[in-house]
Amino acid sequence: MSSATVAWVAALDRRLLRLAERGITPPHTAAQGFEGALVAMGEAISPSDWVFWGRTICAPALTRGAEAEVLLAHAFDGLELGELAARRIVTCTLGPATRVPQAAGLAWAAREDGIAALVELGEDALSDGDVHVGLNFAAVLDSPLVVVVRSTGRRPVVERGEGYGVAALSASAAYDEALPALTEAMGRARIQRQPQLVELRRTNPSSAAAIAAHDDAVEQALRAAEARVAARHPTTLTEPHGATGRRA
Protein backbone atom coordinates (compact mmCIF):
# COMPACT_ATOMS: atom_id res chain seq x y z
CA MET A 1 0.00 0.00 0.00
CA SER A 2 1.04 3.52 -0.56
CA SER A 3 -0.43 6.90 0.16
CA ALA A 4 -1.33 6.92 -3.51
CA THR A 5 -3.83 4.10 -2.87
CA VAL A 6 -5.50 6.13 -0.16
CA ALA A 7 -5.69 9.13 -2.47
CA TRP A 8 -7.10 6.97 -5.24
CA VAL A 9 -9.88 5.77 -2.90
CA ALA A 10 -10.47 9.37 -1.89
CA ALA A 11 -10.79 10.41 -5.52
CA LEU A 12 -13.31 7.66 -6.21
CA ASP A 13 -15.21 8.61 -3.08
CA ARG A 14 -15.49 12.25 -4.13
CA ARG A 15 -16.73 11.25 -7.55
CA LEU A 16 -19.35 8.87 -6.14
CA LEU A 17 -20.47 11.58 -3.76
CA ARG A 18 -20.93 14.09 -6.56
CA LEU A 19 -22.86 11.59 -8.64
CA ALA A 20 -25.16 10.93 -5.69
CA GLU A 21 -25.62 14.60 -4.86
CA ARG A 22 -26.78 15.24 -8.41
CA GLY A 23 -29.32 12.43 -8.14
CA ILE A 24 -27.58 10.35 -10.77
CA THR A 25 -26.80 7.51 -8.42
CA PRO A 26 -28.27 6.36 -5.06
CA PRO A 27 -27.01 7.82 -1.78
CA HIS A 28 -23.33 7.39 -1.10
CA THR A 29 -21.81 7.82 2.34
CA ALA A 30 -18.81 10.11 2.21
CA ALA A 31 -15.60 8.55 3.39
CA GLN A 32 -13.72 11.78 4.00
CA GLY A 33 -11.31 11.25 6.83
CA PHE A 34 -11.69 7.49 6.62
CA GLU A 35 -9.97 6.76 3.32
CA GLY A 36 -6.95 5.26 5.03
CA ALA A 37 -9.19 3.14 7.24
CA LEU A 38 -11.07 1.79 4.24
CA VAL A 39 -7.86 0.76 2.54
CA ALA A 40 -6.64 -0.77 5.81
CA MET A 41 -9.83 -2.81 6.09
CA GLY A 42 -9.23 -4.20 2.65
CA GLU A 43 -5.69 -5.18 3.57
CA ALA A 44 -6.36 -6.54 7.07
CA ILE A 45 -8.69 -9.24 5.84
CA SER A 46 -7.47 -12.47 4.33
CA PRO A 47 -8.66 -13.60 0.89
CA SER A 48 -10.99 -16.12 2.46
CA ASP A 49 -12.60 -13.71 4.93
CA TRP A 50 -16.04 -12.31 4.24
CA VAL A 51 -16.92 -8.64 4.17
CA PHE A 52 -20.29 -7.02 4.87
CA TRP A 53 -19.97 -3.52 3.50
CA GLY A 54 -21.81 -0.27 4.08
CA ARG A 55 -22.43 2.67 1.79
CA THR A 56 -18.88 3.94 1.64
CA ILE A 57 -16.66 3.03 -1.24
CA CYS A 58 -15.94 -0.68 -1.07
CA ALA A 59 -12.17 -0.75 -0.64
CA PRO A 60 -12.00 -4.53 -0.13
CA ALA A 61 -13.41 -4.93 -3.61
CA LEU A 62 -10.41 -3.06 -4.97
CA THR A 63 -7.98 -5.14 -2.93
CA ARG A 64 -9.68 -8.27 -4.20
CA GLY A 65 -9.23 -7.40 -7.82
CA ALA A 66 -12.36 -5.52 -8.72
CA GLU A 67 -11.75 -2.50 -10.92
CA ALA A 68 -12.90 0.98 -10.07
CA GLU A 69 -15.11 0.69 -13.12
CA VAL A 70 -17.07 -2.05 -11.35
CA LEU A 71 -17.74 0.09 -8.30
CA LEU A 72 -18.79 3.06 -10.36
CA ALA A 73 -21.02 0.99 -12.60
CA HIS A 74 -22.53 -0.61 -9.51
CA ALA A 75 -23.48 2.84 -8.31
CA PHE A 76 -25.49 3.44 -11.48
CA ASP A 77 -27.79 0.45 -11.44
CA GLY A 78 -26.69 -1.96 -8.74
CA LEU A 79 -26.06 -4.75 -11.18
CA GLU A 80 -22.47 -5.39 -10.15
CA LEU A 81 -23.64 -7.14 -6.99
CA GLY A 82 -22.77 -10.44 -8.58
CA GLU A 83 -19.18 -9.37 -9.22
CA LEU A 84 -18.86 -8.22 -5.63
CA ALA A 85 -20.55 -11.34 -4.30
CA ALA A 86 -18.06 -13.48 -6.16
CA ARG A 87 -15.38 -11.72 -4.11
CA ARG A 88 -17.09 -12.64 -0.82
CA ILE A 89 -18.39 -9.14 -0.42
CA VAL A 90 -21.95 -8.61 0.74
CA THR A 91 -23.21 -5.12 0.08
CA CYS A 92 -25.68 -3.37 2.31
CA THR A 93 -29.40 -3.00 1.83
CA LEU A 94 -32.05 -0.72 3.18
CA GLY A 95 -31.38 -1.10 6.89
CA PRO A 96 -28.34 0.63 8.38
CA ALA A 97 -27.30 -2.51 10.25
CA THR A 98 -29.37 -5.48 9.11
CA ARG A 99 -26.12 -7.05 7.94
CA VAL A 100 -24.66 -7.27 11.45
CA PRO A 101 -26.67 -10.31 12.61
CA GLN A 102 -26.09 -11.85 9.18
CA ALA A 103 -22.36 -11.35 9.51
CA ALA A 104 -22.52 -12.90 12.98
CA GLY A 105 -24.23 -15.96 11.53
CA LEU A 106 -21.83 -16.27 8.63
CA ALA A 107 -18.81 -15.93 10.91
CA TRP A 108 -20.21 -18.62 13.18
CA ALA A 109 -20.71 -20.94 10.22
CA ALA A 110 -17.16 -20.28 9.01
CA ARG A 111 -15.41 -20.41 12.39
CA GLU A 112 -13.91 -23.85 12.01
CA ASP A 113 -12.42 -22.96 8.64
CA GLY A 114 -10.26 -20.22 10.13
CA ILE A 115 -12.39 -17.60 8.43
CA ALA A 116 -13.68 -14.40 9.99
CA ALA A 117 -16.18 -11.80 8.85
CA LEU A 118 -15.79 -8.04 8.91
CA VAL A 119 -18.75 -5.69 8.99
CA GLU A 120 -18.32 -1.97 8.45
CA LEU A 121 -20.65 0.64 9.96
CA GLY A 122 -20.97 4.35 10.44
CA GLU A 123 -21.40 5.50 14.03
CA ASP A 124 -24.99 6.58 13.44
CA ALA A 125 -25.88 2.96 12.73
CA LEU A 126 -25.11 2.21 16.36
CA SER A 127 -28.57 3.56 17.15
CA ASP A 128 -30.13 0.74 15.17
CA GLY A 129 -31.35 -2.29 17.08
CA ASP A 130 -29.69 -4.65 14.63
CA VAL A 131 -26.30 -3.63 15.98
CA HIS A 132 -27.39 -4.74 19.44
CA VAL A 133 -28.84 -7.95 18.04
CA GLY A 134 -25.75 -8.70 16.00
CA LEU A 135 -23.27 -8.05 18.81
CA ASN A 136 -25.42 -10.02 21.22
CA PHE A 137 -25.67 -13.03 18.92
CA ALA A 138 -21.99 -12.84 18.00
CA ALA A 139 -21.05 -12.84 21.68
CA VAL A 140 -23.41 -15.67 22.59
CA LEU A 141 -22.43 -17.81 19.60
CA ASP A 142 -18.71 -17.00 19.83
CA SER A 143 -18.62 -15.80 16.24
CA PRO A 144 -15.30 -14.62 14.76
CA LEU A 145 -16.83 -11.31 13.73
CA VAL A 146 -15.11 -7.94 13.60
CA VAL A 147 -17.44 -4.95 13.76
CA VAL A 148 -15.69 -1.81 12.53
CA VAL A 149 -17.25 1.54 13.36
CA ARG A 150 -16.28 4.74 11.61
CA SER A 151 -16.37 7.28 14.41
CA THR A 152 -16.31 11.05 14.60
CA GLY A 153 -16.34 10.88 18.38
CA ARG A 154 -19.99 11.83 18.73
CA ARG A 155 -21.01 8.50 20.29
CA PRO A 156 -19.27 6.11 22.65
CA VAL A 157 -18.13 3.02 20.80
CA VAL A 158 -15.60 0.93 22.70
CA GLU A 159 -17.66 1.20 25.90
CA ARG A 160 -20.34 -0.83 24.17
CA GLY A 161 -18.05 -3.81 23.87
CA GLU A 162 -17.95 -4.32 27.60
CA GLY A 163 -21.73 -4.60 27.73
CA TYR A 164 -21.65 -7.50 25.31
CA GLY A 165 -18.50 -9.13 26.61
CA VAL A 166 -16.84 -8.21 23.32
CA ALA A 167 -13.20 -7.10 23.16
CA ALA A 168 -13.00 -3.54 21.87
CA LEU A 169 -10.24 -1.23 20.79
CA SER A 170 -9.96 2.25 19.37
CA ALA A 171 -7.50 3.60 16.84
CA SER A 172 -7.10 6.49 14.48
CA ALA A 173 -8.60 6.03 11.03
CA ALA A 174 -5.25 6.98 9.55
CA TYR A 175 -3.93 4.06 7.50
CA ASP A 176 -0.79 3.55 9.54
CA GLU A 177 -2.73 3.21 12.79
CA ALA A 178 -5.84 1.53 11.46
CA LEU A 179 -4.04 -1.33 9.74
CA PRO A 180 -2.33 -2.80 12.84
CA ALA A 181 -5.50 -2.38 14.88
CA LEU A 182 -7.61 -4.15 12.28
CA THR A 183 -5.01 -6.85 11.72
CA GLU A 184 -4.91 -7.52 15.44
CA ALA A 185 -8.70 -7.66 15.68
CA MET A 186 -9.04 -9.99 12.70
CA GLY A 187 -6.35 -12.25 14.09
CA ARG A 188 -7.95 -12.40 17.52
CA ALA A 189 -11.34 -13.11 15.98
CA ARG A 190 -9.95 -16.03 13.99
CA ILE A 191 -7.80 -17.53 16.73
CA GLN A 192 -10.02 -16.93 19.75
CA ARG A 193 -13.27 -17.31 17.79
CA GLN A 194 -14.61 -14.26 19.54
CA PRO A 195 -16.22 -11.10 18.19
CA GLN A 196 -14.24 -7.87 18.23
CA LEU A 197 -15.35 -4.26 18.12
CA VAL A 198 -13.06 -1.69 16.52
CA GLU A 199 -13.55 2.06 16.61
CA LEU A 200 -11.69 4.01 13.94
CA ARG A 201 -11.58 7.69 14.73
CA ARG A 202 -11.83 10.11 11.84
CA THR A 203 -8.60 11.74 10.79
CA ASN A 204 -7.57 14.38 8.27
CA PRO A 205 -8.89 13.62 4.80
CA SER A 206 -6.62 13.28 1.81
CA SER A 207 -5.44 16.57 0.45
CA ALA A 208 -7.03 18.12 -2.60
CA ALA A 209 -3.72 17.91 -4.41
CA ALA A 210 -3.36 14.19 -3.71
CA ILE A 211 -6.87 13.56 -4.94
CA ALA A 212 -6.45 15.72 -8.02
CA ALA A 213 -3.53 13.58 -9.08
CA HIS A 214 -6.01 10.76 -9.72
CA ASP A 215 -8.75 12.74 -11.43
CA ASP A 216 -7.83 11.58 -14.91
CA ALA A 217 -7.79 7.94 -13.87
CA VAL A 218 -11.14 8.30 -12.13
CA GLU A 219 -12.58 9.99 -15.21
CA GLN A 220 -11.37 7.10 -17.33
CA ALA A 221 -12.95 4.59 -14.95
CA LEU A 222 -16.18 6.54 -14.98
CA ARG A 223 -16.30 6.47 -18.78
CA ALA A 224 -15.74 2.72 -18.74
CA ALA A 225 -18.46 2.33 -16.15
CA GLU A 226 -20.88 4.40 -18.22
CA ALA A 227 -20.13 2.30 -21.25
CA ARG A 228 -20.75 -0.84 -19.27
CA VAL A 229 -24.09 0.47 -18.02
CA ALA A 230 -25.07 1.77 -21.44
CA ALA A 231 -24.46 -1.65 -22.94
CA ARG A 232 -26.91 -3.07 -20.45
CA HIS A 233 -29.54 -0.40 -20.99
CA PRO A 234 -29.28 0.62 -24.66
CA THR A 235 -32.56 2.52 -24.62
CA THR A 236 -31.23 5.05 -22.12
CA LEU A 237 -28.72 6.23 -24.73
CA THR A 238 -31.49 8.06 -26.51
CA GLU A 239 -32.84 9.71 -23.39
CA PRO A 240 -31.33 13.16 -22.84
CA HIS A 241 -31.60 12.89 -19.06
CA GLY A 242 -30.50 9.30 -18.74
CA ALA A 243 -27.85 8.58 -16.14
CA THR A 244 -25.36 7.62 -18.80
CA GLY A 245 -25.58 10.99 -20.50
CA ARG A 246 -24.44 13.08 -17.57
CA ARG A 247 -21.25 13.77 -15.77
CA ALA A 248 -20.68 14.56 -12.15
Added chain:
Amino acid sequence: MSTMNIVQAIASALGHAMETDPRVVILGEDVGKFGGVFRATLGLHERFGDSRVIDTPLSESGIIGTAIGMALYGLRPVAEIQFADFVYPGFDQIVSELAKYRYRSGGHFTAPVVVRMPYGGGIRGGLYHSQSPEAYFAHTPGLNVVVPSTPHDAKGLLLAALACDDPTIILEPKRIYRAARGEVPDGGYTVPIGKAAVVRPGDDVTVLAYGAMLHTALEAAELLEAEHEVDAEVIDVRTLVPYDLETLAESVSRTGRLVVAHEAPKTCGYGAELVAALSEACFWRLEAPIERVTGLDTPFPHTLEHYYLPDKHRIADAALRTLEIP
Protein backbone atom coordinates in the same frame (compact mmCIF):
# COMPACT_ATOMS: atom_id res chain seq x y z
CA MET B 1 -43.91 -46.53 8.15
CA SER B 2 -44.99 -45.25 11.54
CA THR B 3 -48.10 -43.59 12.91
CA MET B 4 -47.24 -40.06 13.97
CA ASN B 5 -48.80 -36.75 14.79
CA ILE B 6 -47.58 -33.56 13.11
CA VAL B 7 -45.09 -32.67 15.85
CA GLN B 8 -43.56 -36.13 15.66
CA ALA B 9 -43.42 -35.93 11.88
CA ILE B 10 -41.56 -32.61 12.05
CA ALA B 11 -39.10 -34.05 14.55
CA SER B 12 -38.68 -37.07 12.29
CA ALA B 13 -37.95 -34.83 9.31
CA LEU B 14 -35.42 -32.76 11.24
CA GLY B 15 -33.69 -35.85 12.59
CA HIS B 16 -33.49 -37.40 9.15
CA ALA B 17 -32.19 -34.20 7.59
CA MET B 18 -29.52 -33.75 10.24
CA GLU B 19 -28.38 -37.35 9.93
CA THR B 20 -28.06 -37.20 6.18
CA ASP B 21 -26.87 -33.63 5.65
CA PRO B 22 -24.21 -32.10 7.92
CA ARG B 23 -25.15 -28.65 6.62
CA VAL B 24 -28.47 -28.72 8.47
CA VAL B 25 -28.54 -26.77 11.73
CA ILE B 26 -31.47 -25.73 13.90
CA LEU B 27 -31.68 -22.48 15.80
CA GLY B 28 -34.34 -20.77 17.85
CA GLU B 29 -35.65 -20.05 21.30
CA ASP B 30 -35.59 -23.13 23.55
CA VAL B 31 -35.08 -25.49 20.63
CA GLY B 32 -32.02 -27.12 22.24
CA LYS B 33 -32.08 -28.71 25.65
CA PHE B 34 -35.75 -28.00 26.15
CA GLY B 35 -36.75 -29.47 22.79
CA GLY B 36 -38.95 -26.56 21.73
CA VAL B 37 -42.11 -25.32 23.41
CA PHE B 38 -44.15 -27.67 21.23
CA ARG B 39 -41.47 -30.40 21.41
CA ALA B 40 -40.79 -30.39 17.68
CA THR B 41 -37.02 -30.58 18.34
CA LEU B 42 -37.18 -32.96 21.28
CA GLY B 43 -34.11 -35.15 21.53
CA LEU B 44 -32.23 -33.50 18.69
CA HIS B 45 -29.87 -31.59 20.98
CA GLU B 46 -28.83 -34.83 22.65
CA ARG B 47 -28.30 -36.51 19.29
CA PHE B 48 -26.50 -33.74 17.45
CA GLY B 49 -25.03 -31.45 20.08
CA ASP B 50 -25.12 -27.74 20.68
CA SER B 51 -23.21 -26.84 17.54
CA ARG B 52 -26.12 -28.06 15.43
CA VAL B 53 -29.10 -27.41 17.67
CA ILE B 54 -28.64 -23.90 18.94
CA ASP B 55 -30.50 -22.12 21.71
CA THR B 56 -30.55 -18.46 20.79
CA PRO B 57 -31.26 -15.22 22.61
CA LEU B 58 -34.88 -14.07 22.51
CA SER B 59 -34.72 -12.10 19.30
CA GLU B 60 -36.52 -13.08 16.14
CA SER B 61 -34.56 -10.62 14.01
CA GLY B 62 -31.40 -12.18 15.39
CA ILE B 63 -32.60 -15.70 14.69
CA ILE B 64 -33.49 -14.90 11.10
CA GLY B 65 -30.47 -12.64 10.55
CA THR B 66 -27.93 -15.16 11.81
CA ALA B 67 -29.68 -17.92 9.87
CA ILE B 68 -29.25 -15.85 6.70
CA GLY B 69 -25.53 -15.52 7.37
CA MET B 70 -25.22 -19.24 7.99
CA ALA B 71 -27.03 -19.95 4.74
CA LEU B 72 -24.76 -17.56 2.80
CA TYR B 73 -21.84 -19.67 3.92
CA GLY B 74 -23.51 -22.86 2.72
CA LEU B 75 -25.37 -24.22 5.71
CA ARG B 76 -29.03 -25.20 5.67
CA PRO B 77 -30.43 -23.51 8.75
CA VAL B 78 -33.87 -24.28 10.12
CA ALA B 79 -35.02 -21.32 12.19
CA GLU B 80 -37.88 -21.90 14.60
CA ILE B 81 -40.08 -18.97 15.53
CA GLN B 82 -41.83 -20.02 18.72
CA PHE B 83 -45.22 -18.67 17.62
CA ALA B 84 -46.03 -17.06 14.28
CA ASP B 85 -47.28 -14.10 16.31
CA PHE B 86 -43.67 -13.46 17.36
CA VAL B 87 -42.28 -13.25 13.84
CA TYR B 88 -42.84 -9.53 13.33
CA PRO B 89 -39.57 -8.37 14.94
CA GLY B 90 -37.88 -10.60 12.35
CA PHE B 91 -40.08 -9.39 9.50
CA ASP B 92 -37.47 -6.97 8.11
CA GLN B 93 -34.87 -9.71 7.94
CA ILE B 94 -37.34 -11.96 6.12
CA VAL B 95 -38.87 -9.46 3.72
CA SER B 96 -35.98 -7.08 3.02
CA GLU B 97 -33.10 -9.53 3.29
CA LEU B 98 -33.94 -13.23 3.12
CA ALA B 99 -36.42 -12.94 0.27
CA LYS B 100 -34.13 -10.76 -1.84
CA TYR B 101 -30.66 -12.21 -1.49
CA ARG B 102 -30.70 -14.24 -4.67
CA TYR B 103 -32.07 -11.37 -6.72
CA ARG B 104 -29.83 -8.65 -5.36
CA SER B 105 -26.68 -10.70 -5.66
CA GLY B 106 -27.28 -11.50 -9.29
CA GLY B 107 -27.77 -15.14 -8.37
CA HIS B 108 -24.40 -15.47 -6.62
CA PHE B 109 -25.88 -15.85 -3.16
CA THR B 110 -28.75 -18.03 -2.17
CA ALA B 111 -30.19 -18.03 1.30
CA PRO B 112 -31.84 -21.43 1.72
CA VAL B 113 -33.24 -20.76 5.17
CA VAL B 114 -36.27 -22.70 6.36
CA VAL B 115 -38.37 -20.73 8.82
CA ARG B 116 -40.83 -22.83 10.83
CA MET B 117 -43.57 -21.21 12.84
CA PRO B 118 -46.70 -22.57 14.54
CA TYR B 119 -49.71 -20.51 13.52
CA GLY B 120 -53.44 -20.23 13.96
CA GLY B 121 -56.05 -20.30 16.67
CA GLY B 122 -58.02 -22.90 18.53
CA ILE B 123 -55.76 -23.29 21.55
CA ARG B 124 -57.26 -20.44 23.60
CA GLY B 125 -54.07 -18.51 23.11
CA GLY B 126 -55.63 -15.10 22.63
CA LEU B 127 -54.56 -12.43 20.23
CA TYR B 128 -50.79 -12.91 20.50
CA HIS B 129 -50.67 -16.69 20.16
CA SER B 130 -53.28 -17.36 17.50
CA GLN B 131 -52.61 -15.27 14.42
CA SER B 132 -52.42 -16.46 10.81
CA PRO B 133 -49.91 -14.21 9.04
CA GLU B 134 -49.51 -16.23 5.84
CA ALA B 135 -50.64 -13.42 3.53
CA TYR B 136 -47.73 -11.17 4.55
CA PHE B 137 -45.23 -13.75 3.37
CA ALA B 138 -47.20 -14.86 0.33
CA HIS B 139 -47.13 -11.24 -0.81
CA THR B 140 -43.32 -11.14 -0.77
CA PRO B 141 -41.60 -12.38 -3.94
CA GLY B 142 -38.66 -14.62 -3.18
CA LEU B 143 -40.26 -16.79 -0.52
CA ASN B 144 -41.90 -20.17 -0.74
CA VAL B 145 -44.81 -20.44 1.67
CA VAL B 146 -46.19 -23.84 2.65
CA VAL B 147 -48.79 -25.02 5.16
CA PRO B 148 -49.03 -28.74 5.94
CA SER B 149 -52.25 -30.22 7.23
CA THR B 150 -51.15 -33.82 7.81
CA PRO B 151 -48.16 -35.52 9.42
CA HIS B 152 -47.17 -36.94 6.04
CA ASP B 153 -47.10 -33.54 4.41
CA ALA B 154 -45.44 -31.90 7.42
CA LYS B 155 -42.42 -34.16 7.02
CA GLY B 156 -42.40 -34.20 3.23
CA LEU B 157 -42.75 -30.45 2.83
CA LEU B 158 -40.05 -29.76 5.41
CA LEU B 159 -37.64 -32.06 3.60
CA ALA B 160 -38.59 -30.48 0.28
CA ALA B 161 -37.90 -27.04 1.75
CA LEU B 162 -34.48 -28.17 2.95
CA ALA B 163 -33.69 -29.47 -0.53
CA CYS B 164 -34.64 -26.14 -2.10
CA ASP B 165 -32.09 -23.38 -2.72
CA ASP B 166 -34.60 -20.65 -1.92
CA PRO B 167 -36.03 -19.69 1.46
CA THR B 168 -39.24 -21.31 2.63
CA ILE B 169 -41.70 -20.23 5.28
CA ILE B 170 -43.51 -23.17 6.87
CA LEU B 171 -46.63 -22.30 8.82
CA GLU B 172 -47.51 -25.22 11.05
CA PRO B 173 -51.11 -25.55 12.27
CA LYS B 174 -50.58 -25.87 16.00
CA ARG B 175 -54.27 -26.60 16.70
CA ILE B 176 -53.81 -30.01 15.08
CA TYR B 177 -50.15 -30.53 16.04
CA ARG B 178 -51.20 -33.59 17.99
CA ALA B 179 -54.79 -34.13 16.87
CA ALA B 180 -53.87 -35.00 13.27
CA ARG B 181 -52.34 -38.44 13.09
CA GLY B 182 -51.37 -40.57 10.13
CA GLU B 183 -48.91 -42.90 8.49
CA VAL B 184 -45.48 -41.38 7.84
CA PRO B 185 -42.57 -43.07 6.04
CA ASP B 186 -39.63 -43.55 8.37
CA GLY B 187 -37.00 -42.52 5.82
CA GLY B 188 -36.62 -39.48 3.64
CA TYR B 189 -39.14 -38.34 1.03
CA THR B 190 -40.41 -35.04 -0.24
CA VAL B 191 -43.81 -33.55 -0.96
CA PRO B 192 -43.33 -31.28 -3.95
CA ILE B 193 -43.62 -27.56 -3.31
CA GLY B 194 -46.23 -26.21 -5.70
CA LYS B 195 -48.63 -29.17 -5.74
CA ALA B 196 -52.06 -29.15 -4.15
CA ALA B 197 -53.78 -32.35 -3.00
CA VAL B 198 -57.32 -33.35 -3.88
CA VAL B 199 -58.27 -34.81 -0.51
CA ARG B 200 -61.94 -35.56 -1.17
CA PRO B 201 -63.11 -35.84 -4.78
CA GLY B 202 -66.53 -34.41 -5.59
CA ASP B 203 -68.57 -32.89 -8.39
CA ASP B 204 -70.88 -30.24 -6.96
CA VAL B 205 -68.71 -27.59 -5.35
CA THR B 206 -64.98 -27.04 -4.77
CA VAL B 207 -63.80 -26.19 -1.26
CA LEU B 208 -60.24 -24.91 -0.88
CA ALA B 209 -58.51 -24.90 2.50
CA TYR B 210 -55.14 -25.45 4.15
CA GLY B 211 -53.69 -26.19 7.55
CA ALA B 212 -56.15 -26.89 10.35
CA MET B 213 -58.97 -25.48 8.25
CA LEU B 214 -58.65 -28.40 5.86
CA HIS B 215 -60.04 -30.71 8.51
CA THR B 216 -62.92 -28.33 9.14
CA ALA B 217 -63.60 -28.29 5.40
CA LEU B 218 -63.69 -32.09 5.37
CA GLU B 219 -66.19 -32.05 8.22
CA ALA B 220 -68.29 -29.61 6.21
CA ALA B 221 -68.14 -31.91 3.20
CA GLU B 222 -69.44 -34.81 5.28
CA LEU B 223 -72.23 -32.59 6.58
CA LEU B 224 -73.15 -31.49 3.06
CA GLU B 225 -73.33 -35.07 1.86
CA ALA B 226 -75.28 -36.36 4.84
CA GLU B 227 -77.85 -33.60 5.05
CA HIS B 228 -78.08 -32.22 1.52
CA GLU B 229 -76.69 -34.91 -0.81
CA VAL B 230 -74.11 -32.38 -1.98
CA ASP B 231 -70.88 -33.91 -3.25
CA ALA B 232 -68.12 -31.42 -2.32
CA GLU B 233 -64.58 -31.68 -3.62
CA VAL B 234 -62.10 -30.64 -0.93
CA ILE B 235 -58.61 -29.58 -1.98
CA ASP B 236 -55.69 -28.99 0.34
CA VAL B 237 -53.93 -25.98 -1.20
CA ARG B 238 -50.87 -27.06 0.80
CA THR B 239 -48.33 -24.74 -0.83
CA LEU B 240 -49.49 -21.12 -0.95
CA VAL B 241 -46.46 -19.91 -2.94
CA PRO B 242 -46.09 -21.24 -5.52
CA TYR B 243 -49.66 -22.47 -5.72
CA ASP B 244 -51.00 -25.19 -7.94
CA LEU B 245 -53.31 -23.20 -10.18
CA GLU B 246 -53.70 -26.10 -12.61
CA THR B 247 -55.21 -28.45 -10.05
CA LEU B 248 -57.38 -25.76 -8.50
CA ALA B 249 -58.64 -24.46 -11.84
CA GLU B 250 -59.44 -27.93 -13.13
CA SER B 251 -61.65 -28.55 -10.12
CA VAL B 252 -63.42 -25.20 -10.25
CA SER B 253 -63.95 -25.50 -14.00
CA ARG B 254 -65.62 -28.85 -13.39
CA THR B 255 -67.81 -27.95 -10.38
CA GLY B 256 -68.50 -24.34 -11.35
CA ARG B 257 -68.70 -23.40 -7.68
CA LEU B 258 -66.02 -22.37 -5.22
CA VAL B 259 -65.68 -21.84 -1.49
CA VAL B 260 -62.36 -20.71 -0.01
CA ALA B 261 -61.81 -21.13 3.71
CA HIS B 262 -59.05 -19.90 6.01
CA GLU B 263 -58.57 -18.68 9.57
CA ALA B 264 -56.92 -15.37 8.77
CA PRO B 265 -58.99 -12.19 8.48
CA LYS B 266 -60.92 -11.74 5.26
CA THR B 267 -59.58 -8.42 3.97
CA CYS B 268 -56.53 -9.09 1.79
CA GLY B 269 -56.34 -12.59 3.21
CA TYR B 270 -54.71 -15.30 1.14
CA GLY B 271 -58.17 -16.40 -0.03
CA ALA B 272 -58.46 -13.15 -1.96
CA GLU B 273 -55.57 -14.25 -4.15
CA LEU B 274 -57.19 -17.62 -4.80
CA VAL B 275 -60.49 -15.97 -5.65
CA ALA B 276 -58.82 -13.53 -8.02
CA ALA B 277 -56.69 -16.14 -9.74
CA LEU B 278 -59.56 -18.56 -10.17
CA SER B 279 -61.87 -15.82 -11.39
CA GLU B 280 -59.30 -15.04 -14.07
CA ALA B 281 -58.83 -18.69 -14.96
CA CYS B 282 -62.38 -20.00 -14.71
CA PHE B 283 -64.72 -17.03 -15.08
CA TRP B 284 -66.82 -18.49 -17.88
CA ARG B 285 -67.21 -21.79 -16.01
CA LEU B 286 -68.47 -20.29 -12.77
CA GLU B 287 -72.13 -20.95 -11.98
CA ALA B 288 -72.34 -18.80 -8.86
CA PRO B 289 -70.48 -16.06 -7.01
CA ILE B 290 -67.44 -17.33 -5.14
CA GLU B 291 -67.75 -17.56 -1.36
CA ARG B 292 -65.05 -16.81 1.23
CA VAL B 293 -65.30 -18.23 4.76
CA THR B 294 -62.66 -16.64 6.94
CA GLY B 295 -61.74 -15.26 10.32
CA LEU B 296 -63.15 -11.86 11.12
CA ASP B 297 -61.52 -8.51 10.39
CA THR B 298 -60.68 -8.05 14.05
CA PRO B 299 -57.73 -8.89 16.28
CA PHE B 300 -57.92 -12.53 17.28
CA PRO B 301 -60.28 -12.77 20.28
CA HIS B 302 -59.74 -14.87 23.37
CA THR B 303 -63.12 -15.89 24.74
CA LEU B 304 -64.85 -15.67 21.37
CA GLU B 305 -62.39 -17.69 19.33
CA HIS B 306 -65.06 -20.31 18.61
CA TYR B 307 -67.08 -17.54 17.00
CA TYR B 308 -64.09 -16.10 15.15
CA LEU B 309 -62.86 -19.34 13.62
CA PRO B 310 -64.79 -20.75 10.65
CA ASP B 311 -66.55 -24.00 11.53
CA LYS B 312 -68.12 -26.73 9.43
CA HIS B 313 -71.51 -25.03 9.49
CA ARG B 314 -70.21 -21.74 8.08
CA ILE B 315 -68.37 -23.57 5.32
CA ALA B 316 -71.36 -25.79 4.54
CA ASP B 317 -73.70 -22.78 4.47
CA ALA B 318 -71.40 -21.03 2.02
CA ALA B 319 -71.35 -24.09 -0.21
CA LEU B 320 -75.15 -24.25 -0.13
CA ARG B 321 -75.36 -20.59 -1.15
CA THR B 322 -73.28 -21.31 -4.22
CA LEU B 323 -75.74 -24.07 -5.05
CA GLU B 324 -78.73 -21.87 -4.28
CA ILE B 325 -79.94 -24.40 -1.75
CA PRO B 326 -81.75 -22.68 1.12
